[in-house]
Amino acid sequence: MSVKQGGVSMSQESLKTVVTRIAPSPTGDPHVGTAYMSLFDYVFAKQQGGKFILRIEDTDQKRYNPESEQRVIDALKWLGLAPDESPEIGGPNAPYRQTERLELYQKYANQLLESGHAYRAFETQEELEQIREDMQKSGLGQGYDGRAKRLSKEESDKRAASGEAFVIRLATPTEGETLIKDALRGEVRIPNSEVPDAVLMKSDGIPTYHLAVVVDDHVMGVTHVVRGEEWLPTAPVHVLLYQTFGWQEPVWIHMPLLKNADGKKLSKRRDDSSLDSYKEQGIVAEALLNYLATMGWSMPDGREFFSLKDMIKQFKFERISLGGSVFDMKRLRHYNAHYLREVLDLETVAERAKPFFEAAGYSWKDEDYLLDVIDVLLPRIETLAELTEQSAYFFSDSFNYTEEAKRKLEAGQKHLEALERELSRLDFFDFDDVDDALREYVKSESVKMGEVMMPLRAALTGSTQAPGVSDLAVILGKSRTLERIGRAISYLEAGLPDDKPQKPKKDDEAGATP
């Protein structure tokens, strides 16, 4: 389903510069949902000639993880979604870490306190639990009953002055409803009875998300808040804050959620949703971005492969579908394979692949060798990691033969011996020469191609599943090709002392056992 008719206008009343922001909290692995939101933030901001800000929401000290911030920054860099302002590069709205902006929130919290739109609450953790329990029992909603609102100003001031711990809560209306003008869903109305007196300022003097986002978004001039649908239920708190401060609301855009195969919100715990993990698996940034873009959005002309640039040209929030898409690794791999094979040039793929080869402990004599290896493997792999998994025999001579390969070697021993002679006679060892030689041999022996090629393939790679034999031989080069044939022959001679193998083999294809 697409956006409702008569939805909210996307444009602010004036010609304000569009400002979007991604505000991750540094609590762990950079999440794919962050990349998802960043993509739309970035694309929309760039399209509108606006700015995209990265702000770190580190207001939860308990869950704070110091490495996490840098990993988010790095992940955005990897993706190519460079913020115009961030804690790393700074900007006119610095600082970009909320714990460095504490006085600001304090100021606004006090303002709310003075105007009576907020109040101090002194309940302890245990008391709160009790309240919640009671409310649940009586069926009168949950959360907090607002009892501290009834404290007199004098008492509140006195208890605060005496050093008693307190939080500051927003005094929300109990009657009526709050309207969220969501650009994708139209008008969403939530009864105020459902809107809790949210904590704005925690007892440690650090604001909650609710106060911090609103203040920062306003102060930083954020015009469009693009965030996950999970925020819709608490959006009234934010709308109410804008209203009591008398600030103009941003355009609210609650995006559909990314789901796992069970249809549940993608979670760090259950699901593999870490950007670093995708990177390590050899997913390429362009492919991930393209894939993410198709989750809930589509090109007007139906193209499924497109660049960030093209997306910026064509993007409209109107084409967002609200269903919430299942993150499908298979499909991501398909996109990745396409980028590896069709979009990125070989040199670029090689650059991206190098860290993987290095991590695998492989070394190569020159760039061309690496390029040839990648080129011939490309149709067979979908990720950079698979490139190394399938190329061991290109970087080491001491590979083992699989059981299937052993059988092929045994069946083709005489061909190997002949081929060793034939190939050693070649002056040039380029594709045509090798290919011609092999084909001529097959013809002269009047056997099936496979009878000759499979044993050779097994000798060259230790496996029966590999690229074309002529390609393999040419890439490996004459001397290594001959060495490997020789190695296979000595293996056969050493490994088969008896005339006949013990167990009668049932081998369908290469059944030509002597």
Add this chain to the structure above:
RNA sequence: GGCCCCUUCGACUAGCGGUUAGGUCACCACCCUUUCAAGGUGGCGGCACGAGUUCGAAUCUCGUAGGGGUCACCA
């Protein structure tokens, strides 16, 4: 459970009153072939249900069902 959002093939989606409901992934088959792939061709498979509105509904309205989100001094 309350509140809110959502609902087209298994998955991602096109469709915005008149289409044989289109494409992609996955899956299956065939072709190509020297194995594995890649590539090519074809196939399987869908408008959650029920009422309306209308000459005509996947498209508009309502209801039902189902799914999801959220109910913290976490974001």
